Amino acid sequence: MTDPTDRPSTTDADESTSRFQAWFKARLPIFWDNGIAAAGSVIGVVTLALLGLMLLLFVANTITGRDSNPYVDLVGFLVLPAILAFAVVLLVIGNVVRRRRERTEGRSHTVLDITSGRFVRRAVTVVGICLVAFVGLGMFSFEAYHYTDSNQFCSTVCHEVMEPEATTHATSPHANVKCVECHIGPGASWFVRAKLSGLRQVYAVLTDDFHRPIPTPVLNLRPARETCEVCHWPTQFHGSHLVAHPRFAGDRENTEQTTALVVHVGGPEGAAETTESSGIHWHVDPRNEVRYRHLDRKRQEIVEVVQTTPDGEVRYQLADAPADSGEWRTMDCLDCHNRPTHIYHLPHRAMDMALSTGTLDADVPWLRKEGERVLREVTPTDDTAAAIAVRLREIYREEHPDDLAALEAAIEPTSRALADILERNVWPGMNIDWGTYESNLSHFDAVGEFGDGGCFRCHNEMLESDEGDVISQDCEACHALVAMEETDWDGIAGIDAAAFRP
Numbered sequence: 326m327t328d329p330t331d332r333p334s335t336t337d338a339d340e341s342t343s344r345f346q347a348w349f350k351a352r353l354p355i356f357w358d359n360g361i362a363a364a365g366s367v368i369g370v371v372t373l374a375l376l377g378l379m380l381l382l383f384v385a386n387t388i389t390g391r392d393s394n395p396y397v398d399l400v401g402f403l404v405l406p407a408i409l410a411f412a413v414v415l416l417v418i419g420n421v422v423r424r425r426r427e428r429t430e431g432r433s434h435t436v437l438d439i440t441s442g443r444f445v446r447r448a449v450t451v452v453g454i455c456l457v458a459f460v461g462l463g464m465f466s467f468e469a470y471h472y473t474d475s476n477q478f479c480s481t482v483c484h485e486v487m488e489p490e491a492t493t494h495a496t497s498p499h500a501n502v503k504c505v506e507c508h509i510g511p512g513a514s515w516f517v518r519a520k521l522s523g524l525r526q527v528y529a530v531l532t533d534d535f536h537r538p539i540p541t542p543v544l545n546l547r548p549a550r551e552t553c554e555v556c557h558w559p560t561q562f563h564g565s566h567l568v569a570h571p572r573f574a575g576d577r578e579n580t581e582q583t584t585a586l587v588v589h590v591g592g593p594e595g596a597a598e599t600t601e602s603s604g605i606h607w608h609v610d611p612r613n614e615v616r617y618r619h620l621d622r623k624r625q626e627i628v629e630v631v632q633t634t635p636d637g638e639v640r641y642q643l644a645d646a647p648a649d650s651g652e653w654r655t656m657d658c659l660d661c662h663n664r665p666t667h668i669y670h671l672p673h674r675a676m677d678m679a680l681s682t683g684t685l686d687a688d689v690p691w692l693r694k695e696g697e698r699v700l701r702e703v704t705p706t707d708d709t710a711a712a713i714a715v716r717l718r719e720i721y722r723e724e725h726p727d728d729l730a731a732l733e734a735a736i737e738p739t740s741r742a743l744a745d746i747l748e749r750n751v752w753p754g755m756n757i758d759w760g761t762y763e764s765n766l767s768h769f770d771a772v773g774e775f776g777d778g779g780c781f782r783c784h785n786e787m788l789e790s791d792e793g794d795v796i797s798q799d800c801e802a803c804h805a806l807v808a809m810e811e812t813d814w815d816g817i818a819g820i821d822a823a824a825f826r827p
């Protein structure tokens with residue numbers, strides 16, 4: 326593109342130069358005829374120059390292997406090409422205006438003489454410019470496409486907003502799965518949908534107009550069938566697996582215990598059409614369908630469940646369920662695995678994990694109990710570890726004065742480790758507290774007691790069929806308890822603890 330201000334005002338004697346100028350002048354109106362076209366030219370030239378700079382920076386970064394700055398990338402790959410496209414639109418409008426005027430002035434060439442040299446030259450120029458513009462824009466859009474698909478774009482550009490998600494993702498079993506592989510999946514239509522909603526989100530972040538915490542479940546998440554099931558085939562689950570959770574008691578010795586259970590993951594045995602499916606993945610056998618009606622956005626208050634199998638349909642309902650309110654949903658992976666990657670821990674479980682891995686020293690008396698207490702009481706600050714140390718000392722001075730010395734000996738690593746747990750799970754800037762994002766994969770509440778969430782949203786006594794049947798609550802249907810921590814289960818949900826203790 327030519328910068329019109331460079332136009333020389335004098336004509337030289339040299340014949341070839343003047344020929345060039347005449348040629349140039351004749352075509353200049355395209356870029357400079359009126360205000361709109363001129364604005365398009367100026368914006369276009371400036372943007373092209375900046376894009377060139379970006380390209381140099383990109384090459385330099387590639388050669389030196391340095392990480393690029395996400396904000397520079399955002400401008401380079403998304404904003405500049407958009408401005409360039411805008412400049413081209415201005416040029417086109419400017420020239421439509423020019424043609425109109427020429428026509429009313431009677432200067433228009435209404436007859437197209439495709440054999441004239443003038444026409445051929447013009448056509449070649451126009452096609453040439455378009456080609457360069459398209460190839461250039463195409464290259465940038467391709468980079469932009471990859472860029473907006475990167476974890477870096479998803480999490481760093483919107484740093485404060487996505488930090489909890491990026492942190493939990495980075496320490497999950499799916500750390501190597503890109504954000505877009507779950508949130509967008511393959512295919513053009515979801516790509517367009519995601520980018521449109523993404524544009525809205527970038528705007529929301531720029532104007533600071535978004536929910537804290539980000540609401541869950543994510544309503545327009547692509548169906549699990551097209552994301553999770555690309556990697557996990559529902560007909561290939563089978564059998565049971567042994568799960569052992571290390572646990573520590575709240576006594577002075579932090580006595581170690583283990584909860585071990587054989588979880589009946591199940592599913593259709595192999596891919597055989599004839600075999601009965603069993604166990605937990607019965608729900609995702611393609612032959613079965615479970616639909617449910619929930620009253621709240623978070624899908625926790627379930628008032629009606631319809632189970633459809635090759636044997637027919639069974640409807641379970643809450644006796645006093647409000648009719649026709651709420652929303653229907655067909656159960657898929659995400660109704661149980663709603664936290665496959667953004668996994669937040671609860672304080673008691675985080676303590677158990679840290680003690681079992683040695684991040685926290687189980688030799689510090691009372692640490693399991695008081696550590697959990699401090700995690701629930703303190704909120705992250707600029708110096709979380711210091712705040713935790715202060716509170717720990719207070720508690721030990723008041724309640725375990727004899728063990729204060731043992732705490733002091735380990736205060737540095739202990740408060741640091743507790744601060745790490747706190748800062749990974751609690752995000753005051755986003756209003757994320759303990760238990761804000763609950764997991765549906767079990768049936769325990771935020772303090773580790775038998776709850777009515779997770780599986781028990783459906784597997785309970787309240788949802789009844791016309792025949793008076795309920796959805797199974799048999800402990801053994803889901804898992805066999807092999808070893809269990811010394812919790813007093815008696816009286817909780819009418820359980821006879823002795824009945825299933827090994």
Ligand code: HEC
Nearest residue numbers: 479490491494499502503504507539541542543663666667
């Ligand atoms: C293994 C699949 C997977 C990957 C990888 C993944 N997510 Fe998610 N994400 C989910 C699921 C599932 C939900 C919860 C959906 C629901 O409850 O309906 C979710 C929820 C979210 C939410 C809403 C807040 C919340 O925690 O519920 C945000 C924001 C988010 N993800 C961002 C990201 C970002 C950023 C990345 C990459 C750093 C990422 N996700 C990677 C599956 C994934």
Ligand code: HEC
Nearest residue numbers: 498499502506507549552553554555556557658659662665
């Ligand atoms: C791009 C492939 C990919 C996608 C998409 C994907 N996963 Fe995974 N998932 C994996 C891999 C690989 C592992 C094994 C990680 C390991 O064992 O370290 C895994 C592990 C798991 C596990 C076992 C976790 C554990 O604690 O061992 C669950 C449950 C799971 N995925 C559920 C899901 C769900 C639900 C979705 C959809 C939201 C999903 N996955 C999407 C690749 C994927």
Ligand code: HEC
Nearest residue numbers: 553554557559566568588590605608609657658661662766
């Ligand atoms: C009814 C709830 C439920 C549904 C629906 C469900 N799962 Fe699971 N899934 C579980 C439970 C419970 C476990 C065992 C977890 C444990 O023991 O830690 C499990 C285990 C897994 C594992 C680990 C398997 C192994 O043998 O180690 C993967 C992977 C997985 N699920 C993926 C999926 C995918 C993909 C879908 C959707 C096609 C799905 N699940 C649907 C509840 C469910």
Ligand code: HEC
Nearest residue numbers: 603604605607617632661766767779780783796797802803
């Ligand atoms: C949306 C409702 C709903 C939720 C949530 C739910 N289930 Fe179910 N589940 C059902 C229905 C309906 C049946 C079939 C009726 C029955 O077997 O009693 C069923 C059946 C089962 C079965 C028996 C399968 C067989 O062999 O017949 C197991 C095991 C099971 N669920 C485990 C779980 C686990 C584990 C969870 C939580 C991680 C869970 N379910 C969550 C509705 C649900």
Ligand code: HEC
Nearest residue numbers: 568570584588766767768780784797798799800803804820
């Ligand atoms: C509908 C299926 C289902 C039923 C019924 C069920 N559970 Fe569970 N239970 C689960 C799932 C899923 C988990 C999580 C497994 C894991 O931690 O990997 C679990 C975990 C547990 C744990 C381990 C908790 C921990 O983290 O240490 C205990 C203990 C337990 N259940 C006890 C019971 C008892 C007792 C009953 C019977 C009154 C019962 N469950 C009924 C699905 C069920």
